[in-house]
Amino acid sequence: MAEVLANDSPKYRNSLICCSPRTVEVSTSPPSSSSTSGCVSADESYDSNYIPRSVANKKLKIHSSATKEEIEKAILQCKEYVFSSPQCSEERKWFVRYLVELRLRLEDLKDNEGVLRVRVSIKGHHFEQQTSASNRKQYCDHCSGVIWSIVQSSYVCTDCGYLCHYKCVDHICRVCAHVVMTDKGQFEMTICPEKGLAGQDYKCAECDTALTFKDAWNEPRLCDYTGLYYCATCHWNDQSAIPARVVHNWDWEKRSVSRIGFQMLNLSWSRPCIDVERINPKLFNFIAELEWVHKMRRGLEWMRRYLCACDKGSSLLSPLFVQLGDVNKKYSMAHLQAINDGSLETQLTELTEVCRSHITNCPLCSGKGYLCEVCANNEILYPFDSGAIMCEKCNSMYHRGCWLRKGQKCLKCIRLEERKKQIDVPDHNDSHLEYDIDKFVN
Known part of the structure; x- marks a missing residue:
């Protein structure tokens, strides 16, 4: 049974670990500070890549069994840090987020005193309890163990899809991918910005587990999106296309990414946030399909102005038209993938013909056309x-x-x-006239 679980768990999938995992000694010492609620964690397991170290050093940590009075005391302390931090700074932003999570934790404690918590807010996550059993096998994002939905309670984040056991929810150390992508506002556009294991102090970028090539159990795994090394628990060898490689080299080969990277890519896959014209304008010269779509977008921008001013034409503004006809000229990974597959060409052709037919036949839209002044024909x-x-x-x-x-x-x-x-030429005859007011004064 242990061999089956070891081979089936994503923690050991595509790894160098043998089928029968060795016995791991379980420490009988009390849990360390990693068993915090995650609202405000300042232990070794905080995500140093996304949370400022100055914020983590404040040691605003709340235990999972914290009482109402302890949480209220932490709220007051967090308020002081908010007012003492500089305005519009990164520290104040995170302190305010922690303050909101602490208040949500307090409300959760009031509403669910002595009862299984239905909603939990930790590290930007908004967890909700899964009430129905899933038809597919699920794994915990914290411990990478199987979630037996029939006998085990579990939580899922409504923002990023983070899934964990009920017993693991107070121990998670990963910031919500939705929070990270909202703060960044764009993809990482540097191809695998690797820092090296020495830059990470030979520890996992997420949970600070010691990494070494000498031990297959703690062998580091590189995330091709973030350029950081993770342990097998935080890196399940998920495969995904990398935005930076697509924009710079039009490389659609899927590569291994960490769990946080996989969740960030999935959340922003359909969000138009890639300015290809600014990042790599030479790409249009090599990819004919991309250049054709880029020209079609210019036409859609003008069509959008005509259709928005017409009552009948506004119904033609489909979601695809709104995205591609926007003036920001940005693409999403879904758009670029559709260009690579060839499916976007057919959709744009049909959409353009329908909009052009309306504009040329509508009395209101066609009245806003132009006439050529050179040939002076009626076209x-x-x-x-x-x-x-x-x-x-x-x-x-x-x-x-x-x-x-x-x-x-x-x-x-x-x-x-x-x-x-x-208009600008002065009158030279009038400029030399001189008037002596004394001649007209008696």
């Missing part, structure tokens, strides 16, 4: 037409052939410059 031009070009100064529209025939000079801009010169 209506729109900013999203491939055969039209717009002047960047005055927004006048021309056919591309007419624009090139006039030497890429805008006729309206030329008239405005000539008119400005006529």
Whole structure:
């Protein structure tokens, strides 16, 4: 039975550990400070990569069996740290977050005195008790053990999906991935920013477990997304494409990432936060599909302005249109993956044709078109037409052939410059007239 559990657990999956794990001596000493509630932890297991060390050194820790009076005392102490910390600083931000979690813990203690807690707030997580048994096998993110949903109570974070046993909820040391990604606001755009084991003091980046290559049980595992080393409990060899490798090299090969990295990638996979034009503009020259989508987005930006001003056209603004027609020109990993698969090309083509048909046939939208001043024909031009070009100064529209025939000079801009010169030219005859007021005074 032990061999089956060892082979089935994600802790030992794809590792160098043999089938029959060796016996581990269990310490009979009382639990250390790692058994804190996680609201405000200052022990060795705090995540030094996301929580400022100055905050952890305040030693605001609450035991899992803390009473109401102890929590209220911690709230008062945390308030003092909030007021004493500099405004808009990283310390104040984390102190305020801890203060909110302490208050939630206090409310949870009041509502569930002596009863199994339904909701728990720890380290940015918002846990809720799982009431129904899952059809698939689940593993605890803290101890990597199997969760027997029939006989064991468990919690799941409603923000990041962190799953743990009821007995492990007060001992977790990982900050909520939703909190981390909200603070950062973007993906890590450096390819595997590895610091080395020496930079981590030869300890796991999450739980501070000692790492060594001499022992297969504590062999370090590299996260290709964060560039940090983790133990087997915090790194389950989850496979995922890396945003930095995609943007810089268009490399979609899946690589091993830690649990925190896997959760952060899943949370922000559909969030448009990658500015490809700023990070790697040369990528458009090598990926034809990406360049085509980029041009289509420019047309969608203009179509969005037409449709937003029309009552009937606003119904065409689908979620895909809202994301790709946004003016921030950012992509999500889901968009880039759809470009690589070729599925986004078909969706954009259909969406563009439907929107173009409405704009050209709608009396209100078509009345906002342009006429070419060079050829003076009755063909209506729109900013999203491939055969039209717009002047960047005055927004006048021309056919591309007419624009090139006039030497890429805008006729309206030329008239405005000539008119400005006529206004700015002074009258030299009047400038030499001198008036002596004494001649008119008796």
